[in-house]
Every structure is written in C-alpha cells, then in structure tokens.
Amino acid sequence: MQPESSPAPAAGGQPGVPAGAADAKLTVDKFADGDIACLRFAGAIDESFEGKKLAGTVKAATLILDLGGVKKISSFGIREWVDFVTAVGKLVQKIVLIECTPKVVDQLNMVANFAGGGRVFSFYAPFRCDYCDSEHRVLLQVDRDHEAIKSMKLPERSCPSCKESMYFDEDGATFFSYLLGQEKFELEPEIVHFLSTKLNYAVSDVARKLRVDKLIEGRATFVRLGGDLDQSFPKDKLAEGLEGTVIFDVGGVGRIEPAGAAQWRGFVQMVSPLVSELFIIGATPPFVEKLCNKDDLGAKAQVLSINLPFQCKTCATSGSQLVDVAEHYDMLKLATAPDLKCVHCKNALTCAASEALMTTLPGLPMPTATAEQRKLIKELRERKPEKKKVATTVADAAQTQKSSWWLPFAAAFVAVGLAGGAFLGYRALTAKGATAAGLGKKLSASATARPAWITADVPGGAYCKDMPDQSLACVGVSSTAVAQDDALDEANDAALESIANSVAGKVEDKKWRAALPPIWQSTRQAKLAAFDREPNNTQARREVRDARRAVARLLAKTSAGAVPAAPSGKYWEEYESGDGKRYLAFVEYTVRGADVARMAKSYAENSTALGAAVVDVFPSLGWRYPNIGGGAVVMAVADGRLKTRGITEGYIMLEVRGRAVPNAATFAKIASEEMTQLELVGGTLELKVQSGDTEPRSFQDTIAKKGGDVVPPTNTGGRNNGGNNSGTGTPNTGNVNVWDRVGGGKGPSRDDPNQ
C-alpha cells in the first residue's frame, strides 16, 4: 500500500556509491491482468530508456503508468518518453498516469505532449517542514482533491516527522498548470479493482470496501467477494439459509485484516454443518496464506483454484495466473508451481510466489468437484452481478452517466447556434462600462493613467477600430495572468489576431470570401465560445491563446511587413487578487490604411499551377491548423492532374516533392519546376497537403518521361497495390499512384474523409 503521505525517498544508500549513481538505473516492472496492464517506473529516465522498444511490448486495452518511482528525467529521456507514450498510445485505448512524482509533474507542465493521450489520475505534491528540515510528498487524486487543485493552494499539513506544520513547497500556479487543464475524471471501476486488489494501490476508499454479490442457481449459491476482508464481513447474514453447494469467488479480495480473517473463519465453521460443499475459487496469495490451512478450511471447504503470481522473463511481465488445484495437484503437493506458458510469447513462466505461500500449497485438500459442478461454477463466475447490488464506484459511474444525459443535447444546441453563421464576437468587446471588475485591488501599472487607446478592458478580449486616417488600430487584452510577461504576450497575440480578422473582413473577392473563411470560422467560434463560457477554464484559455499565437505567427510571416514589428502601445496593470498578484495587459497595433488595403488585396491574389488556382495561406487558418508555417490554399481546381487525385477547394498545399511551399506564388513556381523536371526524367510528384482535421497527408502521382520510358510507380503506403496502379500506364489512371487510394482505381475511390 502506498502511504498517502510519505517521506521523500532517500537517494543512494549503497556504500561507496554516490547517491545519484545508485538511483540512476531505470527499472520497469510490468503487471498485467486481462485487458489492463501496469508499468511501474523507478529510477532515472534518461538516454538509456528505450521508449519505442518498451512500447512494443505492451499488449493491453488500458495501460496504467505508475511513475511514483521516477527520480530524474534528462532531456534525452524526455524525447524517449514522448516516443514511448506516442507509440503506446496507438496500441492501447486508454492511458492513465498514477502517482506522478513532482519531477514528472514538472515535465507535464513544460513538455506539451508528455502525457501523450493519457490522463493523470494521481500525483505527489512536495511538502517541506522547516522545523525538522525534512521533505515529504503527499499523494493527491484528481477526483478527490479537485477543489484543492483548482484553488492552486494546498493547506499546511502536520509533518509526519515532527508534527509541526509543513508547507507545500512549490508555486501552485506553476505546479498545477497542466492538471488544471485536464478535465476532472474518475477511474473506471475495473481499473480501480485492478489497482486496489491486484497491485494494492490506494486509489479509492470506496473500492476497498467489502462488496458481496450473491447468486442462487438451483441448489448452488455463488458468492463473489471484493474489496478488503475486514470486520464488516457479514458472516451471520451470509450464513442465513445457506445449503447445498456454496461457491465463494474470492479473487477480488484485497487486504485481509485480522478481524476480517476471524470473521471468515467463524463463517466457515458456522456453515460447514449446513452445506454439502464449500468451494473457494480464485484464492489470492494472501487468502491462501492466511485462510487456507487445514484448520481454516475445516471439513467442507476446498480450494478449487488459486491466483498464483508468475513472471515472463521474455516479456518482463508479472501477472497472476489462475491455477486449477485439481489439475496440478501433484505438483502443488510438492510445494512446486506448475509449468505454465506466457499467453503472449509462449515462453515458460516463472512462479514469483513467496516461500510462505508455496509451503501452504501441500496442505490443500484434493478438490472433489464434479465436472457438472465445475461447469456450473464457470457459468456462474462469468455471469455479471446485478448493478443495483453493487455499492461501489460502479454505481457512482452509472449515476454520473445518467446525470449527463443532457450533454449531447447541449452540445447540439451550441452547434446549431454556431452553425447559424452568426459571428460570435469577442467577449463584450465594446460593451459600455466594461471593466476589469473582480480583479481585486490595483497595485501598480506601467503608467500613471490608462492610455486613451484602451476603450474596453474585458480580460481576453480584443477589438479593432478604423481610424479617421484610414489606419486600423487593434487592441488585445490579456486574460488575468500570473506573470506580466505572459500577460503582455497574450495581449500582443490577441491584437495581432484581431488584425487578421479585420483584414479577412475587408477582402472583397467573393470567391475568396466563400472559400477561405469557412475553413477556420467554426473552429474560431467554438474556441472563443468555450472561453467565453468559462474564462477561468485553463484548457479553454490555452486553446484560444495557442490559436492566437499561431495566427500572429502566420501574420508576421505572410503580411510582407504590412504589420509593424512592434506595437504602437502597450500597458499593464498589477492587481492583488485572492490568489496572489495578477496582471492585465493591453497591446495596441496600428496598421496604415494603405497596408491594410494591400493585405486585403494580396491575400486574394491567385496563382495557378497543376490546374489549380491557389492563394496565400491566410493567417486566421492558424485557428484550425496551428502548426502550418505557410502554404497555398486551393481556391479552384480545373480538370487535370490534381482534380483526378481528389485534391479540391480548401486544401492547403504544404510541400511539393519535399520543397516547402511558403505561399501561392512559390507553389506555382516550384510545381512548374518540378513538373518540368519530371517530364524530362520521369518520377513521382509528391504533394504534402493539409485538409480536414487530420495530419497532413501525401498525395503521389507518377509522371512518365515524355516520349520515353515509363517510370514504375513507387508505392509508399502499401495500401494501393491493387487495380491499375501497376505502373503500366493504362489510360484510366495515367500511371497514377494515389497514396490513399483503395479499391484499385474503380471510380472515385479516394479514401479522403473530407470528401
């Protein structure tokens, strides 16, 4: 059992070995049970960690990563780790991170994809006691401690060493920044069960409570026990009316407390005269050690199966295997584990049972269950218990699901509202009397008075104004930030993003207006709406910030100097809020009228290549595609090479044969150059294209040498080998080898989810 508050683990400890060297080696223990696997990491994650290799060994639907023993992570270790979570994320359905050490929490806060697609369930917060100069760590769970995490403050606690108070030794805003962006969630009951009963983790008090499910089938009574066997075991109630064959499935029993063991023994004694047989199945090692000696079993109880711990040295996995006592009785009688094979690699397993457990085995009586009884037991064991009888988190989970019935409707409602095409503006942009109310007491500011260009101060807002001299003045307001620096950055990006938005509104080309804004508008509206609804939600705020940052970056790259490099004004205010100091910043950019007009015109200017008319990538596309650094957006496609391959309006051309496409004109130039070259020597025209909400994809087209030999197509994906793509140049395909094609060229078989 992991203590809730534990002294920070000591480093080193081996004589003659420096402290850091001793804990340098990384060990990874694997535990598996059915579809759930757990990897327990201990030591330093550094260049010696082989992430992808480890990922390849995981075979489970749910993967739990126990990071409670991680002491160091080097920069190279971070790369390996990200490779690991990325690779493993493709193999499993769910990843849960538990017992993350402060070191891991630091990385979660700093490295964007450190958790992969996983969710953090529990983590250690560092505490320090100045009285006795000791360091401790306290385990927090995202469900149980949600409010504390949200407040970014942890109350002082009693020091386990000296009983004086110890304090949280981190900056809350920094330490909880990743966790605040994560939705609150509860572990699924099967994961709770796995962690609490198989691995003895303290994940849920509820999960530890003893649960009893009873099924009656004819003269057989099947009782399933789960949780800790303690004083609460209802021996009298359970014994009432028992008769015939009684089967106890004790595979879910966790800890066995002395009082619980006494209750069980009393129960066995009480029912022995009443029942014809008492079969015990799935006995766990503690159960066998504590409750399966001859006296405990009495005259009627028999153990039919045991969960014995085994290790596969090839897969380096530990897990329990259900051993049939009757089948392996001759081996067990000699205190020897049976020979079992790993279900994954088929190599021999090694029993990891303790000496105490093995010496108990010879005392087990030979089971006498008939084949018919075994069949019945198997059937009853597989039958699911009725939910209403289960007073566990299963019920809670069910309740949660029920109470969430309205969510799809709410989502649909929002979607309808947004799809109406109404422009969702920034929050209360020009609302009269809009103030930064609720920020607390103003402590200082970068100037004695607010500059006149600030006309609204709703945190997170932005607004533009056409000035009398035709220039465009846009102001961005930060949300309330812990650091002045962050606030200024945020305001800066908000101002730049609003310039892009204003310029989009000034583009007169009807085709452009019909083709481009729809690509980003719904994403922009959805992100702003989420932020508007919950301005304090870190995730919503981060999404808007990141998108604005992407738009600002694209604007700088594509505006050809029309937008000034430096703002025309900036200003900040410092407030004392209940949560400490907060900053509100304002940044103003002024763009000359001629430059605004130039941008509005140049973004809509077409270039033509490969039968497509393309325009420059517009900065607001950063809302939807934050990672693109340039490109050419397809406005229209005439019949020809691109159209045949399925490239259509709205697609963004990113690369031509590995050459980056910064804008439309360059696309036309390099596409033309590459085609000329290919027509001379033959080869493959490869285009990297962004569309929809997927990763950028490659489209390939084999170009035959003009008037000469045909170059066979190179098939990269391995998915398009059928049909006419054999490189023989049939008229239907023109030697086409389309990357995502399925079905061998019969009709429009392009595997494009956006079509």
Next chain:
Amino acid sequence: MQVVILERNKLVARRAARHFASIGATCTLVEDPAALAPALPGAALLCSDAFDGDLIVELLRNRPGLRGLLWTAEPIKRSLRHMQDCPAISHVLARKDFESPPRPWELLMAARRILLGDGAPPFTAYLDWGAQIISLAVSTTADRDRAVGNVQEFIARLQAPKRVGEMFGELAHELLMNAMYDAPVDATGHPMYAADRKAEITLSAAQQPTVLLGTDGTKLALQVRDPFGRLQRNHVVGGLLRGLSGGEMDQSHGGAGLGMMVCHNSAAAMFFDVMRGRATEVTAVFELDQNLREFRTSAKSLHFFAS
C-alpha cells in the same frame, strides 16, 4: 565608455550606474523612453528593463557599435525573443522585483566583460572568498554517472533540500552529456559521438571535459568546460526559446531545447562562455538561501559571451 540606462525607478538606475561608474564608465540615466534616442550618440552600452525590449531592439538595430543589456523581474521568455531578434543583446540579468536592481556581482561582472573586454573569470569569481571547490575528472560514461552522484552528495553535505541536490544532479548530467557527446569533433570537424548518445564512450585526455563544483554557503556554482568551443549562440537562445515555448517535440531545427530548458530551470543564473575553437565553459549559479517555491517564480539570468 558611455552607458545609457533607461529605468523608471530612479533608485534602481542610480545603483546600477554606480556599478558602471566603479569601472570607469560614465552613465546617462533616462526615465522617459522618448528621451532615449538623443542620449545614444557615443554610447557603448544601452541598459533597460525587458519591458522596453522592443524599443531597445529597434534602437540597437541601426547602431552597429552599441550593445544592449536587459534586466527583468519576469520569466525570461520575452527577453529571449529580444536576444533572438537582436544579436547585440546577449545578457539578461534577473532582478527580484521592479524596485530592485540586478545582483551587484553579476552586474559588475557583465559590465567589466562587456565594456573592458575582460575574458572569462576564474571559477572562484562566482563565489565569495574562501569558497570550497572540488574538481571532477570525467572521461567515460561511468565517470559521468559518478560525477552526477558526487554533485548530489556534495550538495547533500550542505544540508540543502534534497530536491536541490537532484536538480543540480540533473543539470550536471545535461551539461556533461553536451560536453561529452555533442562537443567533441574530429579533425575534419565532424561530431564524433553525437549520433549515439546511448553509447558507452571513453574520451582521450584532449577531449575530456572538466567539472568544477563549489559553494560559499550562500551560492552554489557548477561549471562544465569542454575543450572544443563549438557552442553557438543560437543553440542557447533559440534552443531555450523553443524549450520554453511549450516544449513541443519539434526536433527538426536542432533539438527541442529540452536540454537548455533543464539548465534554465535549475539555476538562478547561467553563464555561457565560448572561446571559439578552444573551449566552452558553462557555469550555473544557484542561491541556497532561496527556497524552491521562490526559486520557481523568480526571474533567471542568462549571459552569452563569445571570444
């Protein structure tokens, strides 16, 4: 030597000016950014808070002989952008808050080196007189791990929080990995060990890095020196900027900056001294009187010197 200081807090400006004056420089103090440009003719160094960094970058852009020095009480990200935009800015000095000047010893060291052209100071210059200093020899991968252990053990003996020891252990590991695997090149200039950082290597005497670790009881300093002198300014500034910009694992432009981020997060001040083709010295300084909670939220210094 003319130094121009743009600082709205008069007291801070005067204190900073005193340090510059101590080495023979004359200072012009400016409170209003609008008054800055007229004060610049003849100046060798322009100092200001990073808040005015945009303006400083703009002014430095058209004045080739002028160098910039920023101080800040904020996270370093913004200052890094200015460093990236403007090669004339290679120094960011942390200060406690807007009413405090930068650390006197650091300001003086920077002033001497920028204005007088002093070379890299001895390791003892980072610590008070009488500091205890140890030197560690590292030639193999096993030595590296041993050195990391020794760093932690050294700090443990100071009865500093264990997390400080772990943090400096990580820092030592990062710096040694760079000095051992990235720095060494063969006669043709090709990296010798960078391709496989998992490999066990043994460096010759001419390739070995040296590690110095010292404390005076209030400061802790760690220096790793390699005999190659190949570290680029852009690797430091750009790398750290990438690392601090969310840590996306984009390794296409010289790494994600994770190593630099580890260094930055472990020290109150980092000094990068590159003697081109001869040696690279990286020195990290940590203040032992500061608790980790304060340390996390306080500003950090960064210096890049090249000769």
